[in-house]
Amino acid sequence: MKIGIIGAGLSGIIAARELVRQGHVVELIEKSRSVGGRLATRRIGDGRADHGAVYFTVRGEELEREVQSWMNANWVRVWYADPYPRYVTIDGMNALAKRLAEDLTVQLNERVENVQVEEDGTVTVKTDVTTRSYDRLVMTAPLPQSFDLLGDLAVDVEPALRRLIYSPTFVGLFECAGDVQIGADGILDQELVPGVLKIVDNRQKGISETSLISVYMEEAWSEDWYERPEEETLAEVERLFREEVGVLDIPSRQLKRWRYAQAKDVWHEPFYQVSHHPIYLAGDVFLEADDPSGRTRFESAYLSGLRVAETIEKNMDR
Template sequence: MKIGIIGAGLSGIIAARELVRRGHTVELIEKSQSVGGRLATRRIGDGQADHGAVYFTVRGEALEREVQSWMSADWVRVWYADPYPRYVATDGMNGLAKHLAEGLTVHLNEYVEHVRMEKDGAVIVKTDVTERSYERIVMTVPLPQSFERLGSLVDQIEHSLRRLVYAPTFVGLFECTGDVQIGADGILDQDLTPGVLKVINNRQKGISATSLISVYMEETWSEEWYERPEAETLAEIERLVREEVGDLSIESRQLKRWRYAQAKDVWHEPFYQVSHHPIYLAGDIFLEADDPSGRTRFESAYLSGLRVAEAIEKNIGR
């Protein structure tokens, strides 16, 4: 079976790996120049900084088994444990995504414009480059982006799912000179200056040769500042982080805006099928019914990709 997956973040990659393992022909379509989605790492000067997922944790057996194999391959390691392990990729989070996507067919730098059904049951994906036909598709991009591309098919999606909304997150990236210390392990995430969610030193985290500081802002702050000029926003983030950690010798500054960083609510099923159509929605917003955390995270993205692949395999021929 030929299956298309829109979005080469973690959910899309995991779904693709599982479907390929089961013998299907799978193509990932990704608008960016690299796989990974929020498994994002940026090179700055002689160092690099994660600016999407900071780390991930493990609660369930499925991901635990995978992580043990990733550790054996030296793809990930434990950063610190307080009280349970925080895992990071050894060469930045995007490096893990690239390892996982190795061997998969990925069409990078392609923007999906719309998805439509044909009378013969085929699903046509129109991009800014070409049209492709599939027997099944999985859409793993944030829901607002999926809904926009589905056109009138959105009317067949439950209203409660269509009402789910996301909050943005801003991340300031600061290249610093000298031996900067951020807490004992390179992270501050408790009792911070209002507006600041996390402060991370990527050198202490073990992925950067230089002190690159990632400053994650709270969703309310990010919403309030979303339309402001970049220079003004960076200046305010810098002021707040200096208030938190003291003086820093900063050589350069960059800003990352994540428009759909965190879902304000979640869907308590690991994927969603659009009516009777061979179109599935997946991603970190889709949680298993017994998920103990109740929030989006690395593991929910992983499980959503795995479960939607299992469902497609199970439903073949029905």
């Protein structure tokens, strides 16, 4: 069976690995120049800065077994534990995505324009490069983007799922000179100045040779500032950062804008099939019914990709 996956973030990569293991021909389509989605790391000078997922935690046995294998391979390590371990990737979060996708077929820099189901049941995916056909399709992009690609097929999706809303997030990246200390472990995430969600020193975190600070802004602040000019927004992020940590020498600064950073609600199933069509929606917003956290995160993305792959394999003859 030939299976297409739109989006090479964690859910897409995990689904692809499992489907390939089951013997299927799998192809990931990713609009960006790299896999990973919000497992995002940026090189700045001699350093690295994560600017998507900061770390990940583990609640369930399936991911725990997988993480143990990653630790044995020296891919991930424990950053700190309060009260349970926060895991990070040795070379930045994007490095884990690249390692997991290493043997997969990935079409990078290719933007999907629309999705259609043909009379014979195959799924046609038109991109800005070519047209591709699949027996099954998994869509792991943020839901508003997936619904746009589905076009008229989106009417077959339950209204409650179509109404799900995402919030944006800004992340400021600041290269700092001198000896910078951000908390005991390299993270501040409690009682910060209004607007700032967390501050992370990627050097103390262990992924950067230089002091690169990632400043994550709160949901409400990011919504208020989303339509403002980038230079003005970055200047305000820097002002709040300096207000929290004091005077710093900052040779360079950048701003990252995540339009669909966090869903304001979740769907309590690990994936969703679009009516009777061979199209599945997956991603971190899809949680298992007994999920102990109740919010989107690394583990929900991992389990969503795993569950949709298992279901496709189980139902492949239907």
